Amino acid sequence: MPTPKTPKGEATRARILEAAADLLIAGNGLNIDDLLGATSTSKGQLFHYFPGGKDELRRAAAERHIARMAEVDAPATLATWPDWENWVGQILRRHEQQQRDDICEVAALAGRALDTDRVTRDLVGGMYEQWAGQLRNQLTDMQRDGLLRADAPVTELASALLAALQGGAVIDKATGSHHHLEHALRQALVLLRTYAL
Structure with missing residues (x-):
């Protein structure tokens, strides 16, 4: 290039x-x-x-x-419970401002994951893994800082948060709703809070 x-x-x-x-x-x-x-x-x-x-x-x-996704929705610092609430709130506010026909970076990524081009699929897969890793690292830091129980399954919780975000965005875009994403993310936070200290 x-x-x-x-x-x-x-x-x-x-x-x-x-x-x-x-x-x-x-x-x-x-x-x-x-x-x-x-x-x-x-x-x-x-x-x-x-x-x-x-x-x-x-x-x-x-x-x-993928770079746009990192700029828009990848978490920066999620070191406290208010940080998590603010992150989810930011995602939901941006989502609510979109019309059904507006482009949604998160929902569109799902289509790229099914792309027939292997290189594109691998790029998207790598982005998901990186995103999950960022969430996992934030949760691990919270364990270290005494905000999250030592037995909290940080890898599984990170996957649940990411799946809630991706799946909720796709379903909302398909249905014209603003509620599936909110319910999924709020319940993911409820699950996360069960491991709070």
């Missing part, structure tokens, strides 16, 4: 990549003509920045989607 050598080149490549990620998570595939129209670029520019063509662009777009 060539590195743009000028600020203008970097901006052009970033514009193409953001638009490609938007198309990917909208479930519309990567129609090159749509992408060119959305970014006001030519095929020559597209293949200059993505010489591997559509396959390279799809993988780069999947990586960008």
Whole structure:
């Protein structure tokens, strides 16, 4: 992948990549003509920045989607019980602001997990594992700090929290509801609290 050598080149490549990620998570595939129209670029520019063509662009777009997820929903510091409540509240507030037809980064990720491209699936799988690991590490730190019982199954609790977030977001998007995600995350927190000290 060539590195743009000028600020203008970097901006052009970033514009193409953001638009490609938007198309990917909208479930519309990567129609090159749509992408060119959305970014006001030519095929020559597209293949200059993505010489591997559509396959390279799809993988780069999947990586960008995953990076967006890390920017938006990956936990920063969850060291106290109020931190957990605030994190869940932040997710729910953002979710409630979305309309049913709005793109949801979390829900769209589920579709990428079923992608026919093995590289894309592996990228998504790696993102889930990283996300679960971040949650597990936060819980382990709470054990160390005396806020969570030593027998708390931190790996299983992290998986439950992540599944509640992903599954709730998908079901809400499918049904047009704002309640499945909230119920799933709130109950996950109730489970987590059973191990509080």
